Amino acid sequence: MSRTQIGVRMRDSFWFLPAVYSVLALVGVSIVNGLDTWLIPLVEGSVPSFFFMEKSAAQSMYGSLITSLLTMTTISFSTIMVVLTTYTTQFSPRTLQDFMKSNITKHVLGVFSYGFVFTLVNLLLLGSEGDKQFIAPFLTVVVAIISLGFFILFIHHSSRFVQVNKLIGKIRTDASALIENTFRTKSYTEAAEWNEEEIQEWQQHAVYSVKSKHSGYLQGVDTANLLAFAKKHDILLAASFQMGDYIQKGAPVFYYWKKEREEGEEEELEDCTNYIMIGNERTDVQDIEFSIQKLVEIAVKAISTGINDPHTAVNCINRIGSLLADLGAVYEPIRYYADEDENLRFMMEPKKFEDYLYMSFYQVRLYGKKDLTVMDSVLESLYKIAIVHHGEVKEDTWTFAEYIIESTNVEEMHELDFKRFYETCKKLADECGKDLPFENVRQGSA
Structure with missing residues (x-):
């Protein structure tokens, strides 16, 4: 298991930090009791007596503090369960990770x-x-006072975190950081295009496959170490997956080309699967789509008949549009990865910007197409993406906008509803330099 995988699992483990704090407590107790044994004979005559505590009084105080700390811990765990229940029923099970x-x-x-x-x-x-x-x-009294302060902080944190707007804002902030990190400059070479002759030269040799040892969702790829592995064995790897895909045990995850494969080397080359993270659920470590999906699920649940909260859906749609605008500013269809010597070592098919658009809004369109507020906010978000981008991103945005417009039944709209909808569509079409689909413009309207 790579250090990246260990770091991710430690980060997502609920027991790790409490275990570290418990070990530190044992160290602290050892130091404090050692100082007490050594220091009391030296300072007993020069320090006022009220600074010292009889052991019988200390025993009573410790018992009371243990009870108080257990009570605060119990209340905190109860609060956590309330928050998790609220997240599951009101928002999305996927948002449990964020808390x-x-x-x-x-x-x-x-x-x-x-x-x-x-x-x-x-x-x-x-x-x-x-x-x-x-x-x-x-020091025990000091620790108890600090624990009380953290207890108050936790109650404040929980009360804010359970607010849907706070949750939506945090998901949007984390997703923006993920987008920035995904497309930042790396220590290795990334490219959207590569010399076809070099690729064909590799593909003239026999192709071999490496099968997955586990089933689960692809949570991340340790690209830097994977490139080092490919360079060491002088191979070209090609992934058969995209980030967030569910991988079946025994199915090919990598194909590779090697000019001369030595006998017995096949088993060693299968170790390339150590550089991909597979787990039981999707995470937002490298998966941009999953981060957006959490906002989509909150929006879809908000417009369901059981909750009927279209304004929360609009809030999610606005944040999704903002994330897509951020993504469009840095997006590159990176599919080729090379080592420090500029030799191609790894290929992975990227997700297209139009895929992100579709994934972001198709469920909202499906469940909210009869709600003008929701559909109008989707088109407004697409307009804001189009207004800050040009070229292929704008073309993809308009193509998806046509899909949204054509799936909306304007014939059943009241004149006032249609006027508002038409104005938003017209604004978006003008920005993209396109004409509105004829079938969605009623006679005598506009």
């Missing part, structure tokens, strides 16, 4: 774990030797 991987949530439970372990072990270490403690009780 569970929140640093505040993990650090709060880590601080509670630290406080509980620190206090409990201090209580256990209270012995019969000596009558007083100096540092341990004082």
Whole structure:
């Protein structure tokens, strides 16, 4: 397992930070009790007596603090369950990841774990030797006060996180960061086009396949190490997947060409699967489509008859349009990856910008086509994408806009509804330099 895979699993593990804090608590207890044993004989005569605590009083205080910390921890876990239930029923099951991987949530439970372990072990270490403690009780009180502060922070964090607008804003911010990171300059070479002669030269040799060892969703590709692997073995790899695809165990995930394959090398070359991350669910580590999908699911659920909240859907649509505009500004159909010597080592078919457009709005169109507010906001978002882009991105935007316009039944619209819808369509068509589809313009309208 690569360091990237380990890092991702640690990041998404709910137990990792609390476990680290618990270990730190044990270290802290050892240091504090050692200082108490060494320091009390030196300072007992020069420090006011109220700074010292009898062991019987310390024992009573530790017991009370342990109960208080357990209570705060129990309330925090109960709050987490309420938030998760709300996310599942009101928003989308996919949004659970956003709350569970929140640093505040993990650090709060880590601080509670630290406080509980620190206090409990201090209580256990209270012995019969000596009558007083100096540092341990004082620091235990400090830890308890800090835990109380984190408890208040967590309640504030949870109350804000359960608000749909806060959640939508966070998903949009994280997705923007993902888009920027995906298309930033890398240490290796990425290209949308490559020398066809070099590719054909590789493909003259025998092609071999590498099959998946696991089933699950493709969560990420460790491209840098994969290129180093391909360079080491002097091969050209071609992926049979795209980011976010479900991969079946035993199905080919890579094809590769090698000029001369040595006997017994086949098993070693199958290790290239160590550089792809496959899991039981999609994540937003490298998957831009999944990040947008979470907003789509919130929008679709908001316009369902059970919830009937079109304004939340409009909010999601606006954020999706903003993300697509960000994507269009940096998007490149990167399919070729080369090592530091500019030798082609890896090929993977990219997702097209039109695919992102379709994935973002087709479900919204399907379930919201009878709601003018929703359809008008989709066209307004497409207009805002078109107004800041040119060339192929604008052409893809208009092609998808035609799909939205043609799937809307304007014949059943009231005159006032149609006027509003027509104005938005006309504005978008003028920006793209196109004519509106004739079948969607009623006689005598406009």
